[in-house]
Amino acid sequence: MEITKSNLLSELPGIEEAIKNASFLAIDCEFTGLITSCKINPYDTPEEYYQKIRLCSKDFLVIQFGLSAFRYDTGSKSFKEKSYNFFLFPRKFNKNLPDESFLCQVSTMTFLINAGFDFNKLFKEGIPYLNREGRLQLQTYLDEAQKIKNKEPVPIPDHLKSEIDDVFKEIKNFIKSGDEERVLNTSSAFCRRLIYQSLQERVGDVVTLETRFEGDDRTLVVSHSKTGKEIAEIHRKIMREAIGFSEIIQLISKSRKPVVGHNMMLDVFHTINRFLVKLPEDYKSFKDCAHCLFPCIFDTKHIGSHMIFKDIIQSTVLSKMLHSLLQKPFNPPVVENDIVGLAKPYSVLEPREHEAGYDAYITGLCFISLWDYIGKKIGYKGSVFENINVLGPYYNKIYQMHLRDVPYICLDAPDVRPSREHVFYISFSKTWKVADIVQLFSPFGFVFVSWIDATSAYVALNNRENYPAVLKSLAKSTAYKIMTYSQHQAILGKLKPDKVGDKELEQSDDLGVVVTRDKRKRKSTNDDQSGSAQKQRKNLTESNESVLFNSLLVNKTPDKAFAEDDSWE
């Protein structure tokens, strides 16, 4: 179902209900661009990586948000699904508030228009939103607007004095009249300014002035001043309209339901940053913040990349993965559309790829099929879809496609820290090319060269076991400088242990979430299925059922860079 600013309020109760009843929520975002040209190095640390992605993606907008609420029906042993496709566009609520600028990437806009994206609908009908910082800014503005503006007075030129006098005569007539408001006849913006500055002095605060905009036309309107109560009600309405779509994300966060995405790193970044709270500046705070706001996240690209699917999922590109997951050996249960009213439900028979609502929908289908398969694979005896804990090892891991040896980031635990003892830092003169490096390292076999800048690179041995000989053999030359990866990291002063949860987050009461130093003391606003699922999961990961997974969760490093469809071309 398509949601724009025209039908958001009328559909809100239905959406709230769908979230409340869901077993899990699948989401997807469309953006105006992905990442500006920041130099991510395949051997960046997760901290370096976070900083680069945060800064290089933050100026793009989320312009479409897909939400698919899946509810497992224990009676019919089938899923019911309700999907929503939200068009999102910020609004400038007042000319005195900052005029937001945002970035677009040429390739992304072209990609979306070719996928059928309706930009006219976006700019005309997009729903606004505000994160916490935006709400505070608007609230401050509304509060300040109440105070009388002390603009520096400008002298009234002689030739305008009679016009100003006439307008004040008209205002005095209006005050005596029973009219609700009156349009004042003014010849210029400067005249309007003169009237504003003289209002208090000439007639007091019984009336209020307002300049209305209509295209290039501006008119000055006078009305009777409102009571404090009336103003508060107007402000409440403005605020709710401005918060707009953020209300949906707050509902999702408060529900603490499992949230499922596909290759969802940017989706998580933007969903937090745009709709909830500005992304923290440091990586650990980000992990705490994300985990606190969305305590149970699954990334179907991470799950589908697992070794157990190596031979049965050919590609983890969403539409291709779905194709695999709808046929043998997968055998997902029936999913029925559950939208009431006139909205046409999504169907894989009429694919609408890259429409956020559709992509959220098929992400949910993928998730169900993976869940079913994994439940059977580990020999789970109960009703698989009543226990999300069968997915224990995949909890809160987000697929990560840029670092060579870190396949995912972990929101609720320290990240994988693979050995980089086979990686060397080398700096050299500007004339060096890849061939020079390959030649230098040729005694140790193939190497993977990742440039840091024009005069330095990380060089990784394909035959890792050769690493002890490298410095012995190469460290003597003065034509270049070589050191181990960890020596270089130590120089950068960036080799700090990654302790999750050692930093206190700001309290964010309006989201119903309090984060304390010990994450396990987190206070949940409702004690629903998924909240308790999380507790169960803590036990599960220590139980026998997880052993199979732990043995399967091998570091897929050697294959990753050579098997990833998205990253090569």
Added chain:
Amino acid sequence: MEITKSNLLSELPGIEEAIKNASFLAIDCEFTGLITSCKINPYDTPEEYYQKIRLCSKDFLVIQFGLSAFRYDTGSKSFKEKSYNFFLFPRKFNKNLPDESFLCQVSTMTFLINAGFDFNKLFKEGIPYLNREGRLQLQTYLDEAQKIKNKEPVPIPDHLKSEIDDVFKEIKNFIKSGDEERVLNTSSAFCRRLIYQSLQERVGDVVTLETRFEGDDRTLVVSHSKTGKEIAEIHRKIMREAIGFSEIIQLISKSRKPVVGHNMMLDVFHTINRFLVKLPEDYKSFKDCAHCLFPCIFDTKHIGSHMIFKDIIQSTVLSKMLHSLLQKPFNPPVVENDIVGLAKPYSVLEPREHEAGYDAYITGLCFISLWDYIGKKIGYKGSVFENINVLGPYYNKIYQMHLRDVPYICLDAPDVRPSREHVFYISFSKTWKVADIVQLFSPFGFVFVSWIDATSAYVALNNRENYPAVLKSLAKSTAYKIMTYSQHQAILGKLKPDKVGDKELEQSDDLGVVVTRDKRKRKSTNDDQSGSAQKQRKNLTESNESVLFNSLLVNKTPDKAFAEDDSWE
């Protein structure tokens, strides 16, 4: 007539003809945003102003360009007009070229969609363009693509060896066949990479590989290698398509016809920067560059702001100014639409404000009416529209709406440098508000305060004649620091004389223009009417006819800030 990438080439001859035959060309641009939040101070120098506007506007795009070619018909004593509305959007011609990001302003996008702008058409059908830097970049890329890529070889994993062998069998079959090309069956991007890296070694350079993109799908296609001549022809076609709309602007520049805009500062900036050559970093070079590319420019907002129109033009907002200019005392000649074929011509009876083509059209109508009026006003005896020199004093002056006392910038002469002896620089503690400054200066009458930052401001006396007493009276306090405007400018080290033409521009042969140290030696590629008009004008400005103008061209400073419709609200 609407021009998109679908009909640009077929309409190009007609457009070229229209430019060639025109008496003048009216232009207008629509942008994705105007200026990001840079702090322009009303007392910035023109140099400071240029730097701020250049940096704060350069990341927005021109998305629509209106061109209206007006031809005066001496027989019928009427104008014929052909108008074009170009949709413009850059294209990423190759995945290896940088993916351009651009800025949009929320308010602008909302404004345009409400004015009926078709963004879907823009992103789907927009014509690409390249400035000189973009052309060089693409040319370099095309040249380099010819060289065999020396990618670092990666080892072929055992399980892929047979697939790679099969593909090379297929390639060898293809070489023997008479087929033009063949799609190769590959299982992954990594396999394709392995094939690319082994091609030279296994079959030499008789065939060429290409990866084709279709949505998420990528296929590897092999074809027979082309001859140098065939490749050159392909590159020529790619280049011309990429240059796209820039060809039109080159035609306009080479034609040296008068170019007319309304409030055209940003139009000139972007037209040069996006379609011709990156804007110079310093202001003097910009003026030289702009004047060299467009030797005869008129800004109808500048003309319409002149004192002689004070009582007959109520507003210089384009549509409102047109309204004034179509009625008495103005009496413009007939303008007939001259588009051939099926395109529906523009008409003021069906206004399409903020469509670039329409705005260019009505800018042209305004210009004709102003030209006519001025010709009669100065008592010009000949056929006004056969002598653009009656507009002599308005040549190459662009309306400037941000600086308080500089009403226009002058492309071919030093700018107006009004006295700022009544302006003072003052710095103070963070606690100061406007009221404190107003209070401090109260012995000298009203002041205009323009904040530089939270702890400093320029303060201008409304009663200029009071300036000598200010420092005597206020310089003693230690609670703040005060100095004259010129003392402050001297400290900033920015008080340099503005000498136009003292800097040599880069030669830009591809535009048919050579700039030498002495601008008067400029070589024009064609000796047309407007080229010679310019020479005539040099004489005119020294003749009697210009005396009236010179007396009219009073500094309109005292009124400007209080009479400008756009800047107050």
